[in-house]
Amino acid sequence: MKLVDTHCHLDNNRYSEDLEEILDTVQKKMEFCVNIGCDLESSKRSIELAENNSNIYATVGIHPIDILEFSEETKIKIEELASNKKVVAIGEIGLDYYHMSAPKELQILGFEKQLEIAKKLNKPVVIHSRDAISDTVEILNRYKEIKGVIHCYSGSLETAKTLIDRFYIGISGTVTFKNAKKLIEVVKEIPLERIVIETDSPYLAPEPFRGKRNQPDYVEYVAKKIAEIKGIEMEQVIRVTTENAKKLYNI
């Protein structure tokens, strides 16, 4: 069994020079990758990538940073795109109070409308939450039937414990950074059965590549760090997190 990257953005223009090579590496070294949509355009490109590559899957959704493009019309388009059989989730959706490119009220409204889509289509969600964990949790608690992943988790252990009955905790390269004390505690205490691994490529490259362009097979460095924190074998991390990713996305 190989590793999975549960969250990447291979449609990003930072891969325009060597995408074929990256796709080749993904084909050879990985179980599968999930390419995440952030707006309508990238959602369409995600589907295109998934249709052309057997071990790439797609998600569709409008990121909180792009939520100003969300409208009734967008909602219908997202629903249409989500019917493609390689679309495995709605996302990434959520709240971003760090960038604050739209007022809170608008972000919350766009988030709720997309949770409605997920509920209607019975799909899991990929949640983006930055500096907004308490509002995120409050909203998710109103949608008890919804499951998914909290991508690039950065909250506390206490909050993680309240989420893991319905959500996987997405661990990215940030766990390898020097200041990762809080996240290391989360990884240590949360059962491996509730953890999935991601890169968020091209962002958040793990050590020793911090600051450089990230790529899906660097999940290896995240997996190694998780094995080290939990004091378990790499093989166990690979097997369990890959099974988790399959369950999360119904693959």
Ligand code: NI
């Ligand atoms: Ni992302």
